[in-house]
Amino acid sequence: MVAEMVPPPRFTGARFATYLPDPAQPSQSEAVRILEGFAATLGRSGGPGGQAARKRWFGRAAAPAPSGPGGIYLDGGYGVGKTHLLASLWHAAPGPKAFGTFVELTNLVGALGFRQAVDALSGHSLLCIDEFELDDPGDTVLVSTLLSRLAEAGVKLAATSNTLPGKLGEGRFAAADFMREIQGLSARFRSVRIDGQDYRHRGLPEAPAPYGDAEVAEVAAQVGPTASFDGFDELLSHLSVVHPSKYGALLDGVAAVCLTGVRPVEDQSTALRLVVLADRMYDRELPVVASGTPFDTIFSQEMLNGGYRKKYLRAVSRLVALARDSAKVTAPAG
Numbered sequence: 001m002v003a004e005m006v007p008p009p010r011f012t013g014a015r016f017a018t019y020l021p022d023p024a025q026p027s028q029s030e031a032v033r034i035l036e037g038f039a040a041t042l043g044r045s046g047g048p049g050g051q052a053a054r055k056r057w058f059g060r061a062a063a064p065a066p067s068g069p070g071g072i073y074l075d076g077g078y079g080v081g082k083t084h085l086l087a088s089l090w091h092a093a094p095g096p097k098a099f100g101t102f103v104e105l106t107n108l109v110g111a112l113g114f115r116q117a118v119d120a121l122s123g124h125s126l127l128c129i130d131e132f133e134l135d136d137p138g139d140t141v142l143v144s145t146l147l148s149r150l151a152e153a154g155v156k157l158a159a160t161s162n163t164l165p166g167k168l169g170e171g172r173f174a175a176a177d178f179m180r181e182i183q184g185l186s187a188r189f190r191s192v193r194i195d196g197q198d199y200r201h202r203g204l205p206e207a208p209a210p211y212g213d214a215e216v217a218e219v220a221a222q223v224g225p226t227a228s229f230d231g232f233d234e235l236l237s238h239l240s241v242v243h244p245s246k247y248g249a250l251l252d253g254v255a256a257v258c259l260t261g262v263r264p265v266e267d268q269s270t271a272l273r274l275v276v277l278a279d280r281m282y283d284r285e286l287p288v289v290a291s292g293t294p295f296d297t298i299f300s301q302e303m304l305n306g307g308y309r310k311k312y313l314r315a316v317s318r319l320v321a322l323a324r325d326s327a328k329v330t331a332p333a334g
Contacts, residue, residue, distance in 0.1 A: 001108055002120045005098040007128075008283030011087035019084050025196040028081070031074065034192050035085055038072050039092040042125050042156055071147075071157035073132075076194035077310075079317050082160040083130055085194075089158055090128045099128040102159075103276065106139055107245035109146060118146065122153035131279065132161035133311070151188055159189065207294040207320045211330075213260045219289045219330055226255035227329075232262045232292060236270055244276040251284055256329045257322075262292035264300060271303055275315040282318040287325035295319035 007014065016036055021028035072089075074082045090099045098121060100108070109117045121127060127150060147157060211219070220229035228251075230238075242250065251257075265271045281288065288295075298319075299312045 001111060002098060005100040005104065005108075007087040007090055007099050010283055010285050011084060014084045014087035015091055016085070016088045019081055019088060022196050025080075025194075027076075027193055027195045031085060031192050031194045034190075035072065035089050036092070038156075038158070039089055042092075043094040070151050071159070071189040073189035073191045074158075074160045074194060075191050076196070079314075080194045080196040082194060086128050086130055086158060086160050090126065093126040096124045097126040097128070098124055099130070101130045101279070102132045102143075103244060105129055105146075106142065107243075109142060114142075114146070118149045118153075121150055121155060124150075124155050126156045126158065129157070129159040131314075132159040147188060157188060207296040208323050208326070210262065210291050210294055211289055211326075213291045215330075216258050216260050216289050216291050219256070219326075220258040223256050223258075223329055226253060227258050228254050228256070229258045230260075232259050232290075235259065236265070236274070239273045239277060240270070244273060247277050248280045248283070251280055251286065254284075254286060256326075257281060257286050257288045257290075259288065259290040260292065262290045262295070262298065264293055264298050265303075268303065268306075268308070271299060271312065272308065274298075275308075275311050278315040278318050278322075281322055285325070286322060287328045288319065288322040289326040289330060290323060295323055 016032050019028075019032060021032065074085060076082055087099065090097055108120075112120060151157065217229070220227045239247070265274060296316050299316065303309075304312055
C-alpha cells in the first residue's frame with residue numbers, strides 16, 4: 001500500500017519547471033523558490049535518505065543537525081496549483097518517499113494499524129499530504145500523533161490545503177476542544193501562502209450547458225466499454241455503501257464518466273462523498289458528460305456558507321473543468 005502512494009496520473013509529469021506562475025501573483029513564483037530550496041535539504045541530514053548519524057558505542061547517538069523546516073504547508077484558494085507544486089516536490093525528492101491525500105493517509109493507518117503505519121513510513125525522506133483536512137476529532141488526534149512520530153524519525157512533511165493549519169477543523173467540530181493537537185500540527189509546518197485565481201477557469205466561461213439524456217447515452221455507446229453510464233441518483237446511492245477510500249478503484253479502467261439526471265445534492269453526507277469522487281475523477285483526468293443541473297449549482301448556498309465551503313468550491317471547480325473536457329469524447333472523429 002505504501003509503495004502505491006505516488007502522485008495521481010494527472011501529475012505524473014508535474015515539475016517545478018512546468019508550473020506556470022501568474023505574473024500578477026508574486027506569491028506563486030515565491031512558492032516555487034521556497035519549495036526548490038526545501039527540496040535541496042531533503043536527504044542531507046542524518047535522517048532518512050541521507051547519511052546516517054554517527055553511531056556511538058556508549059550512550060545515545062548524536063542527533064543530526066537540522067537542515068531547514070520540518071514541514072512546508074501550501075495554503076491558498078482552489079485552483080492555484082498547490083497539488084502541482086506538491087507533486088513537483090515529490091518528484092524532486094530522493095526516495096523512499098510517499099504521496100497521498102489526507103483521506104488516503106488515514107485509510108493507510110486504518111488498514112495497517114498505527115504502529116505498522118509509523119514503521120512503514122519512518123524510513124522515508126518525505127511524506128506529501130494533499131487536501132489536508134481535519135473533519136472530526138478522531139482524525140485530529142490520529143494525524144497529530146502520526147506526524148509527530150514521523151517528524152521525530154526525521155521524515156520531512158509537506159501538505160496542501162485551503163485552510164491555514166491553525167484553522168483546521170474550524171466550523172466542522174468543536175475545534176477549541178482539540179486546540180492543543182491542532183496547534184501541535186501547525187507548529188510542524190512553515191506556511192507558504194499562494195494567491196491567485198483558479199487556473200482551471202481563468203478567462204473561461206462558467207460551467208458548460210448540460211447535454212440531453214439521449215446525447216449522454218449516445219456518447220456512452222460511442223466510447224464503449226471504457227465509459228461508465230449511470231443515473232446520478234443511482235450513483236449517489238452506490239457511493240453511500242462504498243467506503244470513500246475505494247472510490248478510486250471504482251474508476252479503474254474508466255476513460256469517460258457519463259451521467260444522466262444530475263441534480264443539486266440535498267444533504268451534507270452525500271455532498272462530501274461527491275467531493276471525494278470529484279477529486280478521484282480529476283486525478284485521473286476523466287471527462288464527464290452529464291445531463292441535468294450544471295455542476296456549478298449542485299451545492300446549495302447554505303452548504304457553500306458552511307464549514308465545508310472550500311471543499312465544495314474545490315469540487316465545483318474540478319467538476320466544471322471535467323465537464324469542459326467532455327469535448328474530448330463528444331467531438332466528431334477526424
